[in-house]
Amino acid sequence: MTFLVRTSYSQHLSSTAMAISSSFSPHLPLQFGTRPIFYFPTKPSLSLSFKPFSAQASNASSAKEELRIGFLGLGIMGAPMAQNLIKNGCDVTVWNRTKSKCDPLINLGAKYQSSPQEVAASCDVTFAMLADPNSALDVACGENGAESGMAPGKGYVDVSTVDDTTSKLISARIKDTGALFLEAPVSGSKKPAEDGQLIFLTAGDKSLYETVAPFLDIMGKSRFYLGDVGNGAAMKLVVNMIMGSMMAAFSEGLLLSEKVGLDPNDVVEVVSQGAISAPMYKMKGPAMIKSHYPTAFPLKHQQKDLRLALGLADSVSQSTPIAAAANELFKVAKSHGLSDQDFSAVIEALKAKLQH
Numbered sequence: 468m469t470f471l472v473r474t475s476y477s478q479h480l481s482s483t484a485m486a487i488s489s490s491f492s493p494h495l496p497l498q499f500g501t502r503p504i505f506y507f508p509t510k511p512s513l514s515l516s517f518k519p520f521s522a523q524a525s526n527a528s529s530a531k532e533e534l535r536i537g538f539l540g541l542g543i544m545g546a547p548m549a550q551n552l553i554k555n556g557c558d559v560t561v562w563n564r565t566k567s568k569c570d571p572l573i574n575l576g577a578k579y580q581s582s583p584q585e586v587a588a589s590c591d592v593t594f595a596m597l598a599d600p601n602s603a604l605d606v607a608c609g610e611n612g613a614e615s616g617m618a619p620g621k622g623y624v625d626v627s628t629v630d631d632t633t634s635k636l637i638s639a640r641i642k643d644t645g646a647l648f649l650e651a652p653v654s655g656s657k658k659p660a661e662d663g664q665l666i667f668l669t670a671g672d673k674s675l676y677e678t679v680a681p682f683l684d685i686m687g688k689s690r691f692y693l694g695d696v697g698n699g700a701a702m703k704l705v706v707n708m709i710m711g712s713m714m715a716a717f718s719e720g721l722l723l724s725e726k727v728g729l730d731p732n733d734v735v736e737v738v739s740q741g742a743i744s745a746p747m748y749k750m751k752g753p754a755m756i757k758s759h760y761p762t763a764f765p766l767k768h769q770q771k772d773l774r775l776a777l778g779l780a781d782s783v784s785q786s787t788p789i790a791a792a793a794n795e796l797f798k799v800a801k802s803h804g805l806s807d808q809d810f811s812a813v814i815e816a817l818k819a820k821l822q823h
């Protein structure tokens with residue numbers, strides 16, 4: 468396996484972007500408490516365009532040429548992530564439980580193997596993007612799981628959102644084979660996945676992190692290295708715990724505004740211009756007002772993340788009453804068949820017809 472010693476970049480990055488990125492990376496630890504974290508912005512925003520910078524891109528190019536990449540799990544997130552790797556010239560082998568989801572990627576040039584084990588055996592680094600802790604564990608360590616195709620010199624990168632206990636278990640099993648492990652859950656949803664604008668929250672083997680950096684940079688706009696396995700999972704759960712509570716509070720605000728005779732579209736506008744502005748409100752609000760919930764982040768996954776975050780809080784006796792209340796609301800929405808709708812459908816749980 469090739470171990471890269473410096474941050475490298477996808478080919479389409481520009482000289483100016485390189486200058487910006489280089490001024491941050493890769494040696495700038497930010498101190499939070501006693502633990503340094505390493506933050507690497509890797510891409511300019513989509514609206515900027517610059518000339519290519521071939522010298523720095525060459526590391527990415529050689530990694531792309533030398534490493535065979537496996538991708539397990541081709542759902543809403545996994546499919547566009549794998550697609551970006553293929554479109555950037557990577558050698559990608561895919562597997563998905565429902566085989567038909569592999570077909571569009573095979574048409575783009577991906578290879579196919581019929582089990583996680585065979586993908587892992589035929590690739591240098593295998594990424595996994597699975598629904599939840601059970602599926603992540605099963606695909607990694609179950610029958611014909613990736614673990615049995617792992618060996619020294621290989622790496623396993625789990626980008627699913629799971630709890631730290633599951634991640635540590637998968638890590639231990641993968642590392643028992645002599646392979647390396649990195650957890651790398653992502654912030655950002657369907658559109659950022661399509662646009663290669665995800666934020667990677669990584670932890671685990673630093674050398675594997677460095678090896679896969681060029682691939683993370685194809686799929687994402689920045690990456691954080693957070694230290695030991697478990698820290699990436701915890702960071703992701705904290706972020707999604709906040710997000711779930713924000714969405715629940717926003718839903719209450721929209722419905723209350725309507726009840727007292729305000730136009731909820733005005734609420735979206737006012738919120739968007741003030742200190743509590745977040746892109747999510749403007750992105751989801753107008754559709755929520757029309758009771759439309761096109762799925763980007765399935766509601767069942769948001770409820771899973773709240774449940775896991777509450778477990779994390781429980782493990783350190785941290786009180787999280789707001790998240791607990793939000794979780795209840797997501798559970799109500801799930802029990803009314805909204806699991807596969809976007810998580811913004813949680814607003815339905817507050818409507819009178821559901822509450823009766």
Ligand SMILES: NC(=O)C1=CN([C@@H]2O[C@H](COP(=O)(O)OP(=O)(O)OC[C@H]3O[C@@H](n4cnc5c(N)ncnc54)[C@H](OP(=O)(O)O)[C@@H]3O)[C@@H](O)[C@H]2O)C=CC1
Pocket residue numbers: 539540541542543544545563564565568596597598599601602605606626627628629653654655656657763764765768769
């Ligand atoms: N959507 C989003 O906005 C974001 C999601 N995430 C996280 O990423 C992960 C994937 O999310 P997303 O792509 O949206 O989810 P999807 O539900 O679209 O995809 C889930 C994937 O997991 C597979 N899977 C589920 N159960 C099993 C199982 N028992 N064995 C094998 N494979 C299984 C599915 O296979 P099959 O096709 O056969 O069902 C599918 O490939 C989740 O952990 C989620 O929390 C993180 C950031 C954003």
Ligand SMILES: O=CCCC(=O)O
Pocket residue numbers: 628653654655656707764
């Ligand atoms: O886990 C899903 C996160 C969705 C987002 O960050 O927009």
